[in-house]
Amino acid sequence: MRLPLPLRPRPVPGRRGAAGGAGPGYRQGQSPGPRTREYFYYIDHQGQLFLDDTKVKNFITCFKDVGFLTFFFKRLEPNRSGRYEAEFPFLSLCGRERNFLRCDDRPVVFTQLLPGSGESRLLSYCGGGERLAVPFQPESLVMLPENGRLYHPAPAKAGGVGLVRSALAFEWSPCFEYGRGPAQPPTHFIWEGRRYQLTEELLPLLRAGGASSAGESSCQG
Numbered sequence: 001m002r003l004p005l006p007l008r009p010r011p012v013p014g015r016r017g018a019a020g021g022a023g024p025g026y027r028q029g030q031s032p033g034p035r036t037r038e039y040f041y042y043i044d045h046q047g048q049l050f051l052d053d054t055k056v057k058n059f060i061t062c063f064k065d066v067g068f069l070t071f072f073f074k075r076l077e078p079n080r081s082g083r084y085e086a087e088f089p090f091l092s093l094c095g096r097e098r099n100f101l102r103c104d105d106r107p108v109v110f111t112q113l114l115p116g117s118g119e120s121r122l123l124s125y126c127g128g129g130e131r132l133a134v135p136f137q138p139e140s141l142v143m144l145p146e147n148g149r150l151y152h153p154a155p156a157k158a159g160g161v162g163l164v165r166s167a168l169a170f171e172w173s174p175c176f177e178y179g180r181g182p183a184q185p186p187t188h189f190i191w192e193g194r195r196y197q198l199t200e201e202l203l204p205l206l207r208a209g210g211a212s213s214a215g216e217s218s219c220q221g
Contacts (some may be wrong), residue, residue: 022054028051028053032083040052040084040088042057045104045165047109049069050063052088066128066129070124072092073126073128074132076090076093079091088101090159106162108126108161108162109164110163111168113123122134122136123136123137134155137154138141141164141198142171142203143176143185144206145185150172152202161202175190176188177198185198
């Protein structure tokens with residue numbers, strides 16, 4: 001992806017990586033064909049995006065430019081390129097440039113509920129503010145029993161379901177009711193004076209896609 005010069009990582013000769021420490025190696029900025037470049041990224045469960053081979057992944061080393069994040073995630077789609085499909089299940093294209101993505105759980109991570117009221121509330125993802133946001137649907141929140149994580153509908157091209165960042169899920173935890181007992185997923189969500197019955201409509205999609213559990217994710221290949 002063509003980034004402003006301060007953002008574009010300079011490929012280091014001989015610098016290679018491999019998804020999760022296994023699988024085929026790659027070189028950032030490699031050129032498998034004429035005028036074609038390939039870059040490799042990783043998104044963690046907090047919604048932070050990194051170059052995949054960044055050794056220390058934290059807030060300092062993640063991408064924070066909203067313009068770049070918007071460009072990257074708006075073009076995100078399943079990787080059907082025939083290259084690195086198992087190791088990097090998602091792809092963001094920029095002309096002849098391929099930007100491969102693997103993730104800790106889901107490629108969309110909701111990080112912030114934007115200011116507003118009522119049905120106009122927007123849920124923002126991956127650090128993009130209002131430029132990366134979907135309508136907040138309280139009734140569609142679902143807690144996956146297999147890992148205890150919270151999920152919300154996401155753009156269809158990015159898999160249709162996104163992870164709610166743990167800090168945001170914790171903030172909402174007092175809003176849940178457990179009508180089937182504390183050992184079962186919540187049944188209702190209390191929000192702005194309304195009691196929403198949770199539809200659990202995302203459960204089949206999550207289980208079909210293999211959401212992560214116990215620190216291991218199908219999104220890593």
